[in-house]
Amino acid sequence: MPQILFSDVDKTLKPKVEFFQEMGLVGPDLCKFISRNSRIFSSSLENKLIPCTQILKKILVNDKNNQDLIRIVRRRSWLITMNPESRLLRNIAFFESCGIVGSQLSILLKMKPTLFVVEESKVRDLVSRVSDLGFSFHSRMFVYGLCIVFSLNKEIFERKLELLRSFGFTNNEAMEIFRKQPMLFSNSEERLKVIPRYRVMQILKSKSLLVLNKEPSFFMMLAVSEKKFLEKFVEKFTDDAEELLVAYRGHMLDSSSSSPSSEEINLDAS
Template identity: 85%
Template structure:
């Protein structure tokens, strides 16, 4: 499988019960099932990460509810890379009691996720991870910033992994976009992905750069990129398009963009700690 040296020693010391399991009846069949689900698993890296966890996944009865749950997921349209993602992120879903798993899937469906949506599997992960009280608190946080209940649910359906963020981080992101730069809430409903990004490492530095480009009239008016587009592009693309391209101002732009790295006391400064005035 690729477990060798110290990694093999650590695995054996924490999973000694594998030696009491049948190689032919349990370990090999279970491993083959896992490998079949894990698509594009180079050098068994995903498989190794999974079996390093408590060994119940490779010591279970291969004819148990594990296979039945796989069949149920597939009947819901969760196949291929989505099934692989689910196994890597939430492996315990595969050993849930069938009735509880069906109730969980029904709840996700009732929240408005379609079985045919690629977001369904992410909604399933969040609903499984959060109890109802915490889930409702995060919805209430969105409502406290002026979103209706339907709008808050639309944001959740579009970006369910947003709810994996802490309430403090979600509140800081909402405060920055809606209060600091006064973005219309309709824009956040349209592109809620920006709420998942790090304020200190990505959002605020790129906002600084955009403000400098605007103040120096370096952006062509009829081709001016949206802030969302500037947030979405990769680090390499951002530097190419919005920093290095403007050779006369590249140093100033780079200082504005990398300035947060000078503060070694905080790896993720809050918006209050950062001067947003690009001038």
């Protein structure tokens, strides 16, 4: 943007710099933002930057010190350089008509801001697809399902379903897993190979061995290391350890990276 060198400092540059400073972008952070998004200086402060920012701030609930707003603007600066009367407001109105309001709309904006500016027809198709996959508009998982369906093409989505089926889940069970934990599908296929841990959790739950209200989330089961998982959910339950281990290893893919080593498994010692 070499034309910035010919801009009026007091009328064009200074007001916009001060606008972002008031938002919370200061010091080195402001310098990086400007250097990466120099085209913001070609956008009208009164007609685009201010109104678009106000719209985003209205959506973001409990945004202390504009931290969420700043993260979004850093990632997608073009969100505040467009005509707010175009797709932005229309897509917001459509999401709200589907029941995506309040904190749910805020989550959607933070996760997939691009959804707010894609063609309205595409947004309607996405919402229709998510509904067809069995998500209820009243479910808290709907927005997460929307994000995943938007991010993955049908071929990759089907491959991940097939991976679940390869572990012994029926198609209905695989879809139920997706509806309950759609963000699970944001993981790579290699990462999804820890799904057999779910079998272990099913056994623990059926035997009432999990502490009430402390059942681990799917993300916790994905994130914990192999050694920690075995210690916490297999070796800990000495009377059922053998059954749990069989359930775990019986569904694992034949992969040296995912199979626990003999050093990690010491059922006799426990």
